[in-house]
Amino acid sequence: MASMAAAFIKPSNPFSKSPITFSKAVTPPIKLPMSLRVKSNTRRRIRVSGGLIDPDGGKLVELIVEESMRGSKNREALSLPRIKLSRIDVQWVHVLSEGWASPLTGFMRESEFLQTLHFNSLRLQDGSVVNMSVPIVLAIDDDLKNRIGDSSKVALFGSDDRPVAILNE
Numbered sequence: 001m002a003s004m005a006a007a008f009i010k011p012s013n014p015f016s017k018s019p020i021t022f023s024k025a026v027t028p029p030i031k032l033p034m035s036l037r038v039k040s041n042t043r044r045r046i047r048v049s050g051g052l053i054d055p056d057g058g059k060l061v062e063l064i065v066e067e068s069m070r071g072s073k074n075r076e077a078l079s080l081p082r083i084k085l086s087r088i089d090v091q092w093v094h095v096l097s098e099g100w101a102s103p104l105t106g107f108m109r110e111s112e113f114l115q116t117l118h119f120n121s122l123r124l125q126d127g128s129v130v131n132m133s134v135p136i137v138l139a140i141d142d143d144l145k146n147r148i149g150d151s152s153k154v155a156l157f158g159s160d161d162r163p164v165a166i167l168n169e
Helices: 002-006 067-078 087-097 110-119 142-148
Strands: 082-084 121-123 129-131 153-157 163-168
Touching: 067 153, 067 163, 087 163, 110 121
Parallel strands: 082 153
Antiparallel strands: 121 129, 153 163
């Protein structure tokens, strides 16, 4: 470090422009044994994949209903207990349905929620671990839980009273 500091002239006024001069001393190159040298003529092979990144968990989970089934699913939703969603809840339904939260197949259950809070990840059934730092849950109160009862399916409705999704057990 001392040789580096000696190479520069300290200006009398830091705002004035003065030419910078360097020391003429040059350090000779270090001779390394052949075993430590890197051969410059060797090429490293780099493998580049040309596809998309695999979704978390290895499988994309799309939950969008096909157009041919929409009418029957809408009729089914009208016969089920209802949960009215907030704007943010509807956005989470879109995230889940389009597969952005793969490998989730719906809102998180308690065990998934706790794993996300404590470990910022989910352990899948095959033992692999997937990063998941944001809990994706649908919060309901006790009154709504009692109205749903023991139903294995629940319809989720948007603010415009149109069915958005059906939750299965």
